[in-house]
Amino acid sequence: MPAPAERRQITGFSNPTVKFIRSLREKKHRRREGKLLAEGLRLLTDAREAGHVPEMLVLSTQRDPHPLLADLEASVAAAGGEVIETTPDILSKITGKSNPQGVAGVLAEWDTSLNAIDRTSADIWLVAQALRDPGNLGTMLRTGDAIGAGGLILIDDCADPFSVEAVRASMGAVFTQGLVQARWEDFLPWLRAGEGQLVAASLRDAVPYRGAPYASPCFVMVGNESQGLPEPYEAECDLRVTMPMKGRADSLNAAVAAAVLGYEVLDSLERG
Known part of the structure; x- marks a missing residue:
């Protein structure tokens, strides 16, 4: 010792x-x-x-x-x-x-700019827009770690990933996952400058999330807990998918939606 x-x-x-x-x-x-x-x-x-x-x-x-x-x-x-x-x-x-x-x-703290990550280092990336709850943020980091994602990209005004609450909720994944903080107007040109499929859960011109044509590297995006994604952001997505809601609720928690989609993308890409 x-x-x-x-x-x-x-x-x-x-x-x-x-x-x-x-x-x-x-x-x-x-x-x-x-x-x-x-x-x-x-x-x-x-x-x-x-x-x-x-x-x-x-x-x-x-x-x-x-x-x-x-x-x-x-x-x-x-x-x-x-x-x-x-x-x-x-x-x-x-x-x-x-x-x-x-x-x-x-x-x-460490560099959280877009230049700090390599999109080719992973098949899946999680993206959150205007995510306000540090618990959801930490959960998304844990989900990313679980599915082998490259990291979490925070778009616009999100909760602070370095807050005590978010760090605790991440269960250590804040240290193992890539972490980016960027504005939408910077993220989108960066994404389009290389390979990358942008996917979001949506009701607009969406296909069922199971069996959808996911492609690597896949950027799975969720929106604000109460507002969802702005319509112009959804319009920029390469693929919009929908998940069935069998009960009275009309949507899933943002972090839960990211987990469901993330695992479906993982399964799809592993099956080829």
């Missing part, structure tokens, strides 16, 4: 470091600092294994020992990061949770 790193002790709620880490729960501070806050050993281990080593690691004095935690601590120290030890009450204030896990970390 790696030797423990040298730890800095923090015992006061008013400590500037505590205030700084706690501030990362707010979007304006995350944007200003270019950093995000993540909590939990599993989440931070996924981050480390994906190449995102925390710059700052905060440990509870009442944490349980674990080999993965020792590895994480050693990785942070080796990368020149800082390891802090503090009380459960202070860690609770940092994370905003009454019963926090024994470890939290501060990580640097």
Whole structure:
């Protein structure tokens, strides 16, 4: 087991470091600092294994020992990061949770421009337009990981993918999936500059989603939770598909729709 790193002790709620880490729960501070806050050993281990080593690691004095935690601590120290030890009450204030896990970390955000991804690296990509709920965003990242998608492309004004809620909901997929934030007027020319089929669930000139002619790389797009996709966006799609609604509901949750379509595209492309 790696030797423990040298730890800095923090015992006061008013400590500037505590205030700084706690501030990362707010979007304006995350944007200003270019950093995000993540909590939990599993989440931070996924981050480390994906190449995102925390710059700052905060440990509870009442944490349980674990080999993965020792590895994480050693990785942070080796990368020149800082390891802090503090009380459960202070860690609770940092994370905003009454019963926090024994470890939290501060990580640097990364490039989320269209130029940061390679469309040929995967057969499926998920696209969300004006997705507002961080839980849905995190679920879409998990779905992308499950179906082997290249990543999630967020169009227009979406929830912040680096929020504590979205990172937690992603169950680590925010670190394993490609992530892009772009405006529609930038995304569409980028898409049309290379190969790529844009697909959306729709009622306009749509075909049944099962057995539809999906093609790789397939960009599966869903819209805002309450408004859906704007009509001009749907008009630009290469393929519009419809899913049967047997009950009284007239639509699926955005993240659920992405999962249903994503698995159908995966099955179709694997069958050739």
